[in-house]
Amino acid sequence: MGKIVWNRKGAGPMKNRLEAIRRERGLTQEALAGRLEVSRQTVGSLENGRYNPSITLAFKIARLFGLRIEDIFIDEGEEE
Amino acid sequence: MKKFMKWIPLLVLLLVLVAVTLGLLGISPAFVGGFGTLIGALIGLWIANTVTERKKRRDPNRFKQQEILEKDERHVHIREKAGNVAGAVTVISLLVAVIFFTALHHDLVSLVILIVLVIYFAAFFAAQAYFNRKM
Numbered sequence: 418m419g420k421i422v423w424n425r426k427g428a429g430p431m432k433n434r435l436e437a438i439r440r441e442r443g444l445t446q447e448a449l450a451g452r453l454e455v456s457r458q459t460v461g462s463l464e465n466g467r468y469n470p471s472i473t474l475a476f477k478i479a480r481l482f483g484l485r486i487e488d489i490f491i492d493e494g495e496e497e
Numbered sequence: 498m499k500k501f502m503k504w505i506p507l508l509v510l511l512l513v514l515v516a517v518t519l520g521l522l523g524i525s526p527a528f529v530g531g532f533g534t535l536i537g538a539l540i541g542l543w544i545a546n547t548v549t550e551r552k553k554r555r556d557p558n559r560f561k562q563q564e565i566l567e568k569d570e571r572h573v574h575i576r577e578k579a580g581n582v583a584g585a586v587t588v589i590s591l592l593v594a595v596i597f598f599t600a601l602h603h604d605l606v607s608l609v610i611l612i613v614l615v616i617y618f619a620a621f622f623a624a625q626a627y628f629n630r631k632m
Contacts, residue, residue, distance in 0.1 A: 454565050454568075455565065455569050455570065455571070456565065456566050456569040456571065456572065458569075458571065459569055459570070459571040459572075462571060468571055468574075470570070471570050473570075474570055
């Protein structure tokens with residue numbers, strides 16, 4: 418179900434499918450950033466796994482796509 | 498903040514009156530000068546706020562974009578991290594300065610820097626205790 422990106426830095430490794438989901442919905446990074454009221458760079462960093470979102474932003478993303486947080490962000494421990 | 502801004506001109510007027518009175522009473526010019534600095538800072542704050550409000554009214558969309566960028570959580574996080582690094586560098590620099598001035602026997606300068614460091618650490622621990630209770 419699309420490319421999975423590993424978080425390289427931050428509190429802990431976290432995978433996410435944000436880019437794949439965004440592309441599925443036909444949204445550009447700018448458009449997604451506008452909907453989430455964050456900068457385009459933030460969306461880019463999230464997609465590249467360089468930045469872990471706050472719980473508030475994670476909920477906002479999940480609500481926007483009509484998914485659960487764990488459908489978008491996958492904790493490494495959870496995977497094991 | 499908006500409510501405070503409304504009162505700034507009145508506050509400035511009050512401070513000017515206090516400064517003039519102190520000047521007439523022959524109080525230390527340095528003390529009166531301190532009032533001048535405070536008045537200048539308040540006027541600066543008022544001008545900055547007025548300019549921001551005007552920009553907001555002129556181009557609300559652009560202003561909203563700027564506000565999003567400012568409040569963007571990643572940017573806030575970056576600012577915090579940069580602040581932490583700058584704080585650590587400042588403390589190390591001040592410690593080096595203390596050693597340097599002590600070696601040159603400028604004890605008063607060393608003492609002033611040490612007091613600044615003590616205030617820094619006191620503020621740090623006080624803030625830590627406050628956020629420990631609050632969060």
